[in-house]
Amino acid sequence: MSDYPPQSPPPPAAGTPQPPLSDADAQQWAGLSHLLGGILGFLAPLVIWLVYKDRSGYVAAESKRALNFQLLVTVGYVVSYVLMIVLIGYLTWLALWVLSIYFGYTNFQAVNQRRATTYPVDVQIIK
Template sequence: MSQTPPPPPPASAPQPLSDSDTRQWAGLSHLLGGILGFLAPLVIWLVFRERSAYVAEESKKALNFQLLALIVYVVAAVLPLGFLGTLVTFGVWVVSVVFGIINYQKVQRAEATEYPVTVSWVR
């Protein structure tokens, strides 16, 4: 006679993040967004959106800005702008990195974050 193992226990709800973890992940969504583009804030938003409303909000801000930057990169690459396209691409990258660093620091000080131009595609 064979015995079947008991069923596994039900999955528990994800645990909320501590205050330090919340600031860390919210800040990293801005900082890594400035360096790696839209992928870092997207992954952080998908992983932590149910564990911290603050991380979800900050990663959405970073993700929306990085998606806008991606569109500018694509337009600059597709249009025959030559040297002007290179300048636009470099300028957007610099703004992305600078505001990623600024917003990382603001999150660490629990201040409101902002980007110069933003859209609300991810809500």
């Protein structure tokens, strides 16, 4: 016989494409991108967008909208930290935090009620 050990089977093919999300799953992840964005900042919508952007156009659009708003809020937080030197930064930071949670929750409700989501400022940082 042969002195060589038996060969192992070839490794599985690199990542197979994931199936599209069902309507219920798409609605759930779209809503969570808004709600978690209001709580956790830009990281939650960023992760949801990166994971589900190829599986649902609806989730991609909604998470991108939440991500753009949360990135704008993050810029506001940075400005607030600078303004904390003159104490007004504490008020602007608190106002941004409350508005972020408020708009995250209202847009979460809008997604669950199948209405259009809106933010007061719609800057397209991520296109």
